[in-house]
Amino acid sequence: MNTSRARWDTRDLVRRLCHALVVARQVVDQLAPDGYADSEQPSNNLRPEKAISETALLLLAAESAAGQHPEVRAHVERVAQRLIPYARSERIKLALCMEPALALDYAHAHICLARLGYPDQDFDALLRQSVQSQAFTGRERPPHRMLEQLWSTDLWSGLDVSRRRSTSAVARLSQLNLPMDLLNGHREDIYAFTHALLYCSRFNLHPLQLPRPRRLILAEAEGALARCLDDQDYDLAGELLLAWPLTGKSWSPAAAFGFRVLAQVEDAAGFLPAPITRLDRVHRLQGLERLNYLLATSYHTVYVMGLLCAAALLPGRAPPVDISTEDAVRGTASRILNRLDASCPDMHWRNELDKMDHLQQDAIAGLLLDIAMHRAVRQRDFAGLHTLLQVGCASNLVDSPVASQVAEMLGRVAACHRARPVLSAGMEPVAPACEKSAASGSRH
Amino acid sequence: MSNRVSHQEIVRKLLETKSIDFNAIGKTVAEIGPSVSLADEPWDMFCGTMRTFLRLYILNPGTPGGGVENLGGLRNVAEELER
Numbered sequence: 001m002n003t004s005r006a007r008w009d010t011r012d013l014v015r016r017l018c019h020a021l022v023v024a025r026q027v028v029d030q031l032a033p034d035g036y037a038d039s040e041q042p043s044n045n046l047r048p049e050k051a052i053s054e055t056a057l058l059l060l061a062a063e064s065a066a067g068q069h070p071e072v073r074a075h076v077e078r079v080a081q082r083l084i085p086y087a088r089s090e091r092i093k094l095a096l097c098m099e100p101a102l103a104l105d106y107a108h109a110h111i112c113l114a115r116l117g118y119p120d121q122d123f124d125a126l127l128r129q130s131v132q133s134q135a136f137t138g139r140e141r142p143p144h145r146m147l148e149q150l151w152s153t154d155l156w157s158g159l160d161v162s163r164r165r166s167t168s169a170v171a172r173l174s175q176l177n178l179p180m181d182l183l184n185g186h187r188e189d190i191y192a193f194t195h196a197l198l199y200c201s202r203f204n205l206h207p208l209q210l211p212r213p214r215r216l217i218l219a220e221a222e223g224a225l226a227r228c229l230d231d232q233d234y235d236l237a238g239e240l241l242l243a244w245p246l247t248g249k250s251w252s253p254a255a256a257f258g259f260r261v262l263a264q265v266e267d268a269a270g271f272l273p274a275p276i277t278r279l280d281r282v283h284r285l286q287g288l289e290r291l292n293y294l295l296a297t298s299y300h301t302v303y304v305m306g307l308l309c310a311a312a313l314l315p316g317r318a319p320p321v322d323i324s325t326e327d328a329v330r331g332t333a334s335r336i337l338n339r340l341d342a343s344c345p346d347m348h349w350r351n352e353l354d355k356m357d358h359l360q361q362d363a364i365a366g367l368l369l370d371i372a373m374h375r376a377v378r379q380r381d382f383a384g385l386h387t388l389l390q391v392g393c394a395s396n397l398v399d400s401p402v403a404s405q406v407a408e409m410l411g412r413v414a415a416c417h418r419a420r421p422v423l424s425a426g427m428e429p430v431a432p433a434c435e436k437s438a439a440s441g442s443r444h
Numbered sequence: 445m446s447n448r449v450s451h452q453e454i455v456r457k458l459l460e461t462k463s464i465d466f467n468a469i470g471k472t473v474a475e476i477g478p479s480v481s482l483a484d485e486p487w488d489m490f491c492g493t494m495r496t497f498l499r500l501y502i503l504n505p506g507t508p509g510g511g512v513e514n515l516g517g518l519r520n521v522a523e524e525l526e527r
Binding site for chain 1 (some may be wrong): 510512513514515516517518520521522523524525526527
């Protein structure tokens with residue numbers, strides 16, 4: 001049984017964070033002036049404000065680790081100096097004048113830079129005018145975006161007791177306090193969860209109390225992580241993994257495994273990649289066009305890995321070196337892997353799993369079951385889901401949000417199957433849509 | 445008296461008038477689609493009545509490009525991000 005408490009090598013976390021900061025310097029130089037416009041693939045377009053704001057967030061997170069690691073501090077200072085003219089450019093100032101409802105969004109980089117020790121009183125004065133205007137409240141936002149605004153306000157003007165109370169009330173309205181739709185939710189729904197978590201935990205700078213117990217939040221994060229690892233969506237997987245170091249010191253075996261997968265992919269590719277970076281495009285482009293394409297399509301995932309490593313560098317927050325096998329039940333992983341390997345064997349997470357011994361694999365059997373259920377949901381394989389729940393029950397693995405949501409869904413499908421329409425004489429029966437989907441084998 | 449309308453009947457009548465030039469719509473979508481897809485708000489096309497019978501949605505692209513590229517291939521260009 002592996003109960004080693006050894007943590008991930010700090011030097012390796014610093015190296016990965018510094019890599020993100022080196023890329024950040026390029027992002028500032030190349031994308032902060034005008035963003036990126038992709039005539040061939042417009043979904044790659046990037047507004048300069050987004051790159052500026054996200055770079056500032058990375059710097060703020062890195063600063064939390066910089067105190068103990070001079071090389072991180074050197075990178076933070078170098079990028080911050082380059083970012084200042086863009087964070088406080090005439091373009092941003094004009095935006096503060098014209099769109100007060102977005103003032104804190106436009107000023108986010110300025111606020112982070114001020115927090116890092118680069119103040120600007122003239123910019124502050126303009127920002128104050130903007131947030132005191134009537135139009136400041138003119139944008140309705142979902143709870144996670146409200147939490148972002150409240151965090152920016154706290155960073156800018158300091159903590160305020162009554163605002164902190166209202167922030168906690170907003171956190172209770174957010175996805176952090178409500179179960180996610182883990183089976184059919186969209187990427188944006190997961191972003192709502194990860195961002196709410198980020199704005200509540202605040203990189204450990206006066207974090208808010210979580211609106212639900214940590215274990216419930218992490219159980220949801222783990223359910224979503226299974227889907228993202230299997231989709232090789234490392235942008236979201238990285239954001240979900242932040243849930244562990246930003247809320248406490250312990251990492252579940254599944255989370256520790258997830259971190260290992262991302263680290264392995266980053267080492268193999270040289271950076272943590274996103275699906276939107278296409279090599280055929282890279283090879284067709286030359287010079288600055290090529291560099292800007294590469295940066296615009298990859299910087300966000302690179303930053304997420306940087307954020308994750310910065311959070312892991314907080315005292316006591318690094319992931320464990322070894323997967324804990326304390327709660328592993330022998331033989332559970334192989335029962336699920338038989339099904340998974342039949343459908344899609346060549347995933348990055350599978351390579352990492354192969355490096356582990358059987359008992360370590362058993363320790364993440366719950367994650368493997370979640371992956372198998374995500375795949376079955378996607379294929380509308382209701383009979384397969386039923387079998388997986390049976391396997392999970394037999395292995396004591398179904399105490400998870402994904403398993404319970406699958407059970408609820410199968411209950412609904414069964415009810416839908418039973419609820420046949422009452423027909424008038426002479427009418428053809430019309431099968432409910434879900435019955436057609438279920439026709440391939442539901443046992444309910 | 446019910447004030448419900450038969451949407452299907454209205455659509456059928458509208459189509460029978462052949463007043464909608466689907467070729468022209470296709471051409472328009474091809475021309476403005478890329479920029480519309482970047483708009484902050486959903487966009488729809490209004491077709492001559494008080495109801496919207498033709499609505500063009502921006503579909504969620506999901507995971508674009510069909511997954512992460514070959515990691516070895518990405519490794520060959522990774523250094524360019526750090527120059």
